[in-house]
Every structure is written in C-alpha cells, then in structure tokens.
Amino acid sequence: MRLEQCMRHVLAAVEAVLGQFRVADIKRESIVRKDELTLDYEVTTIVGLTGDANGNIAYSCSNETAKKLASMLMNGILVTEMNELGRSAIAELFNMISQNALFRMSSENARIDSSQPSVIAGENVMIILTFMSTYCVTYWTPFGKIEVSFAVEL
Amino acid sequence: MDQELMQPYIDSVNEVLQMMVGVKVLSHSVTPVEKSEIMSYGVASIMTFSGGIFSGRVVLDLPPEVALKIANLLLGEQFSTTRERMVLASISELNNTIGGSANTVINNSTGIGLRLAPPYVLTGDKLVFASTKAKSVGIMFKTNIGFFRMYLTLKGVD
Numbered sequence: 001m002r003l004e005q006c007m008r009h010v011l012a013a014v015e016a017v018l019g020q021f022r023v024a025d026i027k028r029e030s031i032v033r034k035d036e037l038t039l040d041y042e043v044t045t046i047v048g049l050t051g052d053a054n055g056n057i058a059y060s061c062s063n064e065t066a067k068k069l070a071s072m073l074m075n076g077i078l079v080t081e082m083n084e085l086g087r088s089a090i091a092e093l094f095n096m097i098s099q100n101a102l103f104r105m106s107s108e109n110a111r112i113d114s115s116q117p118s119v120i121a122g123e124n125v126m127i128i129l130t131f132m133s134t135y136c137v138t139y140w141t142p143f144g145k146i147e148v149s150f151a152v153e154l
Numbered sequence: 155m156d157q158e159l160m161q162p163y164i165d166s167v168n169e170v171l172q173m174m175v176g177v178k179v180l181s182h183s184v185t186p187v188e189k190s191e192i193m194s195y196g197v198a199s200i201m202t203f204s205g206g207i208f209s210g211r212v213v214l215d216l217p218p219e220v221a222l223k224i225a226n227l228l229l230g231e232q233f234s235t236t237r238e239r240m241v242l243a244s245i246s247e248l249n250n251t252i253g254g255s256a257n258t259v260i261n262n263s264t265g266i267g268l269r270l271a272p273p274y275v276l277t278g279d280k281l282v283f284a285s286t287k288a289k290s291v292g293i294m295f296k297t298n299i300g301f302f303r304m305y306l307t308l309k310g311v312d
Contacts, residue, residue, distance in 0.1 A: 038239075046200070046202075047202075048201075048203070048211075048271030050205070051204075051269065054272065056271055056272065084284065087284035091285065113204035113206075115202030115203065115211060116202070116210075116307075118200055118211065118283055118284070118285050119283070120200075120281065120284075121281070122281035122282060123278060123279040124278045125276060125281065127274060128246065128274060128276070129274045131243065131246075
C-alpha cells in the first residue's frame with residue numbers, strides 16, 4: 001500500500017465518522033506535504049501506528065472546536081469547558097476515526113496496530129510531531145477547523 | 155504493572171542518561187497513577203507502542219530547566235528556551251533511546267513483540283495529557299541535574 005492510499009483511507013474515515021454524527025457541509029483542502037511538522041493547536045489527539053505503517057496520526061483543533069465536537073459526541077450536551085470529560089470524548093472520537101481508517105487499510109492486507117490515543121491540551125502548545133515529511137489536510141466543518149496530519153513510514 | 159515490564163525502563167533510564175549525557179540517577183520511586191490525565195511539568199516526549207493484544211505508551215515528563223540541561227549536555231550548546239527545535243529534538247531522542255532499549259529487553263524476555271511508533275515531543279503551559287483509561291505507573295527519578303518523571307502505561311496487562 002502506498003502512503004497516498006494510506007492517507008486517503010484516513011481522510012475517508014474522517015468524513016465517514018463525522019457523517020455518522022450527521023456533520024454535513026465539510027470542506028476539505030488539498031493535501032499538503034511538509035518536511036517537518038510543528039503543531040501549535042490548543043487540542044491535539046495523536047494515535048501511534050506500528051506494523052506495516054509506522055508513525056503517528058494527529059488531529060488538531062482549537063479549544064472552541066474541541067468543545068463543540070465533544071458536545072456532538074455527548075448527544076448535544078453543552079460543553080462549556082474542555083475538562084476531563086470533554087477530553088475523553090475527543091479521544092473517543094478520534095479513536096473511532098483511526099480505527100475506521102485501519103479497517104479500510106486492512107482491506108488492502110495492511111497489518112497495522114494502533115496505540116491508545118493521547119489528547120494533548122494546554123496553552124502556548126508546541127508539538128513536534130515528526131522530523132520526517134508529513135502529509136497534512138485541513139478540514140473546515142460547522143464546528144471549526146480540524147487539521148489532520150499523517151506522519152507515517154511504510 | 156508487572157515488575158518484569160517496569161524494571162527494563164528503570165534500568166534503561168539509568169543506562170541511557172549515564173551514556174548519553176553523563177547524568178547519574180540518584181534514586182527513583184514508583185507510584186500508581188489513578189487518574190487518566192497527567193499534568194505536565196512543561197516538556198514531554200510521548201512514545202506509543204503496540205503489538206498483538208498489547209498497547210501502551212511511555213511519557214518522559216521534565217521541568218523546563220532539566221530539559222534545557224539535558225539538551226545543553228547532549229549538544230554542547232547553551233539553549234535558553236525549550237521552544238528551540240534542538241532542545242525538543244534532544245528530549246525526543248532521549249525518549250526514543252530509553253524506550254527502544256527497554257522494549258528490546260521486554261521483547262527478548264517475554265516474547266510479547268512490542269513495536270514502537272516514533273516519539274513526538276511537546277512543550278507549553280498548563281499542559282495536560284489525557285488518554286483512555288488504562289493502568290499507569292509514574293516513576294519519579296532524582297538525578298544530579300534535577301528530577302523528572304516517567305509514566306508507563308501498558309494496556310492488556312493487569
């Protein structure tokens with residue numbers, strides 16, 4: 001499986017899972033390749049991959065977007081601050097997306113294991129996801145911007 | 155967490171710190187982590203691993219002044235902020251070496267077959283790491299340049 005195919009499975013998973021939560025009107029920008037990736041979002045969820053693909057997938061957004069996504073996951077209960085419950089909901093959402101992507105990849109006989117997601121939140125956050133080249137895609141959703149970064153070697 | 159799985163990390167921290175930066179671990183203490191969230195000291199490297207039914211992560215969490223001392227020792231330069239790329243790269247490499255060495259020992263002794271994802275590294279204010287519920291242990295290391303903590307999580311092991 002090629003890296004681009006892998007990335008497309010991740011993107012298909014993002015759209016499928018958000019679709020399951022009836023998130024419509026999602027706009028996707030084109031895939032951008034970066035030589036090294038530094039993330040400065042308030043909330044980032046990272047899932048590690050090992051096996052036929054080795055690396056990390058990161059999902060990043062602002063605090064406001066994270067609150068709205070958490071609220072969506074909790075059947076519309078208003079989330080006014082990103083507390084432990086909100087972060088747990090965010091972890092669950094991006095875990096679902098990652099598992100959906102891995103299921104799609106397994107249909108091409110790729111054997112990939114994933115680690116539990118880690119949600120990183122804070123102020124003035126600077127994350128160096130990788131020192132290798134990374135594919136990034138920005139989504140515009142009704143909840144705000146979500147950036148998906150795919151730093152994986154096959 | 156089983157001592158057989160934890161001890162290789164403790165040994166690896168001792169060996170790698172001495173070998174890479176000449177830092178001596180004076181003592182360590184192990185405490186269970188009850189919460190699924192960790193408040194960071196300010197600089198952290200996270201590396202996840204998986205294999206078969208197991209998955210987990212190793213977090214190296216350092217106060218900024220200790221991270222700077224390690225980067226200064228490793229690279230022979232004087233850095234003043236943890237937001238420097240090379241400072242974060244040093245901590246990432248340290249975690250990679252510690253985790254890689256420990257997991258090799260675990261794989262050789264247990265046959266679990268854990269594989270590491272590349273580490274990522276971060277800094278910031280009021281940093282929180284959250285994860286799905288799994289048993290973790292925190293290991294506080296006291297060294298001749300200050301203290302830091304390692305968090306070990308292994309899902310699939312009681």
